Amino acid sequence: MSAERWISVGLALSIAASIGLVVTYVLGGQPQVEGALLAVALGGLGAALVVWAARLVDARTQTEALHPTGSPGGTPAATEEPVGAGEVTRRRFLLRLLAGAGAALAAALAIPVLSLGPRPGRELFRTDWAGGARVVDADGRPLRVADLAIDSVRTVFPEGRIGSPDGQTLLIRVRPADLALPDGRAGWAPEGCVAYSKVCTHAGCPVGLYRAADHALLCPCHQSTFDVLRGAVPTFGPAVRPLPQLPLEIDGDGYLVATGDFPEPVGPPFWDMTHDGEAGG
Amino acid sequence: MIRWVDDRLGLASFARSGLRKVFPDHWSFLLGEVALFCFVVLLVTGIFLTLFYVPDGTPVIYEGPYPPLQGQQVSAAYESVMKLSFEVRAGLVMRQVHHWAALVFLAAITVHILRVFFTGAFRRPREINWLVGIGLLTLALAMGITGYSLPDDLLSGTGLRILYSVVLGIPFLGPYLAFLLFGGEFPTETIVSRLFVFHIMLLPALLIGGILVHLAILWRQKHSQWPGPGRTEHNVVGKPFWPSQVLKSTGLMLLTAAVLGLMGGLLQINPIWTYGPFEATTVSAPAQPDWYVGWLDGALRLFPRFELTVLGVTLADTFIAGVLIPGFAFTIMALWPFIEARVNGDRAAHQLLQRPRDAPLRSAVGVAGLTFFVTLTLAAGNDVAANIFRVPVETLTDLLRLAVVVAPPVAGVVTWRVCRELQRRDVERGTNGERGNDGEAGPVRLRRNDAGGFEEVD
Numbered sequence A: 001m002s003a004e005r006w007i008s009v010g011l012a013l014s015i016a017a018s019i020g021l022v023v024t025y026v027l028g029g030q031p032q033v034e035g036a037l038l039a040v041a042l043g044g045l046g047a048a049l050v051v052w053a054a055r056l057v058d059a060r061t062q063t064e065a066l067h068p069t070g071s072p073g074g075t076p077a078a079t080e081e082p083v084g085a086g087e088v089t090r091r092r093f094l095l096r097l098l099a100g101a102g103a104a105l106a107a108a109l110a111i112p113v114l115s116l117g118p119r120p121g122r123e124l125f126r127t128d129w130a131g132g133a134r135v136v137d138a139d140g141r142p143l144r145v146a147d148l149a150i151d152s153v154r155t156v157f158p159e160g161r162i163g164s165p166d167g168q169t170l171l172i173r174v175r176p177a178d179l180a181l182p183d184g185r186a187g188w189a190p191e192g193c194v195a196y197s198k199v200c201t202h203a204g205c206p207v208g209l210y211r212a213a214d215h216a217l218l219c220p221c222h223q224s225t226f227d228v229l230r231g232a233v234p235t236f237g238p239a240v241r242p243l244p245q246l247p248l249e250i251d252g253d254g255y256l257v258a259t260g261d262f263p264e265p266v267g268p269p270f271w272d273m274t275h276d277g278e279a280g281g
Numbered sequence B: 001m002i003r004w005v006d007d008r009l010g011l012a013s014f015a016r017s018g019l020r021k022v023f024p025d026h027w028s029f030l031l032g033e034v035a036l037f038c039f040v041v042l043l044v045t046g047i048f049l050t051l052f053y054v055p056d057g058t059p060v061i062y063e064g065p066y067p068p069l070q071g072q073q074v075s076a077a078y079e080s081v082m083k084l085s086f087e088v089r090a091g092l093v094m095r096q097v098h099h100w101a102a103l104v105f106l107a108a109i110t111v112h113i114l115r116v117f118f119t120g121a122f123r124r125p126r127e128i129n130w131l132v133g134i135g136l137l138t139l140a141l142a143m144g145i146t147g148y149s150l151p152d153d154l155l156s157g158t159g160l161r162i163l164y165s166v167v168l169g170i171p172f173l174g175p176y177l178a179f180l181l182f183g184g185e186f187p188t189e190t191i192v193s194r195l196f197v198f199h200i201m202l203l204p205a206l207l208i209g210g211i212l213v214h215l216a217i218l219w220r221q222k223h224s225q226w227p228g229p230g231r232t233e234h235n236v237v238g239k240p241f242w243p244s245q246v247l248k249s250t251g252l253m254l255l256t257a258a259v260l261g262l263m264g265g266l267l268q269i270n271p272i273w274t275y276g277p278f279e280a281t282t283v284s285a286p287a288q289p290d291w292y293v294g295w296l297d298g299a300l301r302l303f304p305r306f307e308l309t310v311l312g313v314t315l316a317d318t319f320i321a322g323v324l325i326p327g328f329a330f331t332i333m334a335l336w337p338f339i340e341a342r343v344n345g346d347r348a349a350h351q352l353l354q355r356p357r358d359a360p361l362r363s364a365v366g367v368a369g370l371t372f373f374v375t376l377t378l379a380a381g382n383d384v385a386a387n388i389f390r391v392p393v394e395t396l397t398d399l400l401r402l403a404v405v406v407a408p409p410v411a412g413v414v415t416w417r418v419c420r421e422l423q424r425r426d427v428e429r430g431t432n433g434e435r436g437n438d439g440e441a442g443p444v445r446l447r448r449n450d451a452g453g454f455e456e457v458d
Ligand code: FES
Pocket: A200, A201, A202, A203, A204, A205, A219, A220, A221, A222, A223, A224, A237, A238, A239
């Protein structure tokens, strides 16, 4: 077989093995297979280069004078041969194949990066809230309307999920007559108990401050301000979307419960956040 | 011994010419050195800290000697930094020196870049080292941000959360990138160990490599110099590397370390015990990041309410304010040598520096850019400032919004005017406006050069 043939075979094997590595990874990975494929992917490329250097490159042996060591340094003697005599012979097909092998190997070596994190999936669209979940405070106590003074605010969680990062919610009690919630949310705030996601719709900080004077929630990170009475629409700062509202009702025992998850994703924006419908939320 | 090595490597002549290498002398040339020496201090203190830090986000109960936190749930990482601060002998001073050194490191880099910019030291052939320098600045910022987040305290956790949100907002890739980087939806326990790998391995390796390249290029191209008697576009006038520059630089290194040591010992920095451990549901208010991130935070604060959904694709304002604007600013900065060469058609190699007044356009652009960054940095403290001056934060923010648009052009125009005025006075006084700090005024002969400009003939 000619040298070109051998090189093409080596490179083709390398490409196939690299693709095999990607496929193996996608299918779940298998150490023995991965090891063998790695050997072929790297070995095929390596062998091809060795054959290339030995057989295809016109490399006349050259002489270079030894640098005189020691102090009386001089410029190194110029080599006789002009540089470039042994340049890589131009072989289009082989060069293309070589580039392909390099790219495939790069892909095969890069793909384990995907192990660093899960695919987002529906994760960003869901929180820990679900219909029927009791509203509990940071100590896990379920709350009744009577536990809340007018204009008091507390951080609440779905029962059994205290400290939930995406389920953290602000429960505020206001005079029901003051509330001017958007259409369709009439029943969401029994006896003036409104609940909004505590995760800022700007960049996700907990919206930590409540100004009772004008019923405003303030985010300390970039001063986004939300109007509690009007469905937490932003009134100042960079946040664009209102804090999502959690639909509440009072269950048979008088405790506050959620009637479902937040109707839209909580927290900072991401590009497909309006695509919630696809997977049924 | 030296003989023995030399006989084998033959480096003596190389070393001799190296030691004789001439460096021009001017205080402003030391700024980069200060940055370098801060980095040395960072490496030394960083190695010490690494020996005690535990890169682990697993929750544990704090049982150390700091009473207010006893019995609280903290992460193992936070606990190890508490231990470092309260129980490890010399731990606190090392931590504080490290933190101060980082702040001064970035400050020194900034001032060094300003020096290079306003004196035109980035012009050909040094555009290449300008690019390396901007790369180093970026790495230094990344070092700062990753290191700052390691203690896993409430303040830095808030910063991380905002970083996560900005990544999340990148169109199309955001959710994937954010999940890959953080290992899932924020907050995750793995993030501190990842930041640790970045902070002590990947980034330092790149930074050290970059610094070596930066210095090698400087060595090869030789340092630029101020105009003065005997100084031309084709020579370097200064002191030899050995002994004067070596002694001076070693002295400067020790002095830098001395100041950092003093700061680390006397000035409290990043007291994570008062911030408390990170918790997903609490936030510290007011929350200010380290100074070098201020402009990024300020951009997020000032950017007006804006979010656009086209064809189901949401363009987040965090992306514009947190990625596009900084990216644009850094790109302009990196490409400035080429932009300037195109604007004024000056593609000649330069060895002599210019005073800011000698390049009014550059100075105007520089001051405008600086004003932009400073305004954004101030904006990062709008809540604090509003408290101090007793004005509503809303008013102050609106003012700053106006300022960030209006102030840079105004500052630029004023600078341009001032430069021209100074140039005019120079002409009146009979100097040519290219006089160095120690130059005598005298007649100047100009000659037309190939590029169409004028250059001085000695
Ligand atoms: S995170 Fe709330 S205003 Fe930016």
